[in-house]
Amino acid sequence: MPAFSLDPTQTAWCAELRALAAERLRPLAEKGEPGHVNRALVAELGRLGLLERLFTSGAVDLCLMRESLAYACTEAETALALQGLGAHPVHAYGTPAQRERWLPRVAEGSAVAAFALSEPGAGSDAAALELRAERDTGGGAEGDVGEDTEGAAEPPVAEPDGPARWRLTGEKCWISNAPEADFYTVFARTTPGAGSRGVTAFLVPADRPGLTGTGLDMLSPHPIGALAFDAVPVTADDLLGEPGRGFRVAMGTLNLFRPSVGAFAVGMAQAALDATLAHTAERDAFGGKLKDLQTVAHQVAEMALRTEAARLMVYAAATAYDEKAPDVPGRAAMAKLLATETAQYVVDKAVQLHGARALRRGHLLEHLYREVRAPRVYEGASEVQRGIIARELYATMEAGQ
Template sequence: MTAFSLEPAQLAWCAELRALAAERLRPLAEKGEPGRVNRALLAELGTLGLLPRLFTSGALDLCLMRESLAHACTEAETALALQGLGAHPVHAHGTEAQRARWLPRVSDGSAVAAFALSEPDAGSDAAALTLGAEPDADRADAGGPGARPSPVPTPLAAHRDGPSAWRLTGEKCWISNAPEADFYTVFARTTPGAGARGVTAFLVPADRPGLTGTPLDMLSPHPIGALAFDAVPVTADDVLGEADRGFRVAMGTLNLFRPSVGAFAVGMAQAALDATLAHTTAREAFGGRLRDLQTVAHQTAEMALRTEAARLMVYAAATAYDEGAPDVPRRSAMAKLLATETAQYVVDRAVQLHGARALRRGHLLEHLYREVRAPRVYEGASEVQRGIIAKELYRTLDATTEEAGS
């Protein structure tokens, strides 16, 4: 891939987003309650036309949005990203009826979406999930409580020999926007013992009987919770994609969003770097400005170097996704890994150069220090990204070797 640079129109849009985040979104974020969904902030994201862009933009535009918002208002960035993560499977794999019901409300911020993949014992190893989807023959035969014909054919219409109704039983954990979301993209095991091949994605409204949730008190300020499924009823009309192929839905969503997690991290790293440049210029120490000390200047140079390298890898991965390149999983994993690890380093260095003031509650760097840790864990921990990268490298090698020997 050639060297990457943004067009003037893209640069202008990023500047506009940073200004909107500072002037219109940050005041709403500051009024929100940590650990709760900020519906006023979501509504403003909809009013500004940013939520609808989740479904009309490519991966690079998504990265530019997330990076720009994160630079000025991480709460706005996270609210936008969680809407996209929860609703993208509906946009990409939903029926006409599912999309018509939920996507307009996600776009205007009136409905909160959530992506429910992780479980207490199946976080990084997503293929090991155990939330069970048991066939519900009685409900299928009866059409279920209040059942009515689907206005469009469902993806399961061709699966005449399979079940058309299930009961979900089990738990989900570490789910962003839970338990306050209005609907969940839920991944459940429909075929025991089949690994990744036996998972189905369901669209589950929050008001389904048997579905309850509990908030979790986490380091990150956005809402995260656990969900309990007690024989929650779902039918073929709730399936996203095809039965037993839900893992593809999950991985396709993560391949799109992993580079943009990196963009979120780059936005935070840039904010920390900018704060450090301003502080070391203004701060008098040891008979001069802090920036005149070689050890400080070298640290800021290293922070800038790593931030720019991460940014370029994020943009390259997003562009590869938009172009349909075959190496998207590897590039996405690399971008997410490098950017999140870089942001952790840059924010930590920024705190060190600011000293005790950066640890005071309410300081920008105190906020970033709490925010920057989670991206190294969610949507695949750094160790998982390294595993994906290695797997893709060896898969490519084996394919090349096999082709050469044939």
């Protein structure tokens, strides 16, 4: 894997993104209602052309966007990332009709996407999900499940014409953008007792009958909710990928987005580090400046060291993804693990070095302190990432024997 460094074009683009985030996105973010989708912010991301880049660029580009936006406006970063997470399965696995219907609207910011994998009893253990996709015996030939839908008509928005092929029954929980998204990538069990091999992915418009949701009041002000499926109808036209291969859709999406979660974390860590550099250089203490105290200087050095190490691992993983390297799952897990744990450390140290002012509502570090905790949990908790890393290491060892 070659060493990663930004070229002058990338450096200039990151600087431009930081400026756009501060000048155009931050004011919109501040007008948003905590816990709800900020559609004005999403639309502005579309007008700036950033959402379209989710489908035209690689993992490195995605990481550059997420790190740069996170540095100046975490809300904008999260809005962009959630559009990508919810819509990537449609981009990568959807039919032409599905892509034509939804992706242009996602790119322009007029349709909000969501990725519905987690459940009350199946968060980190995604293969244990229990949302049922039961065959509707009211009609439809058994043999045409999973038929070729290339060139199929535009999927219906409400109750499909004729009997549904499946009915979705169960719950999803901790779903970002729920219950306000316009469509959901939903993972449901089509084969009981088959673990990850019995999961199928569906594209489910939000106005399907039987689909309801409620918002959840979380520590960080992201839009997160729970969904209830009461015999929600779906057909073969709503499939994302093949029946029984939905776990492949989920893991393919997460392998792309896990390094970029790390980029989000690096952006927050860098913001906290820069704030700490400025504060310790200006703050009078014990007859000098805070930075003159060796204990402070060493802590700042450690913050910088860890942030840069995390950044390099994030972009190494993103480069591996773009080059279709065989070790992407392990690298993606390492990048997410190191970067999110590092950001937690850096932000916590920054708060300590700032003192009580950093805990005041509205302070940058108070905001980052709330924001930085969740990435260590979502898209696979840190413990899950360690399990993935170990599994990949042993698999590589056994393959070489």
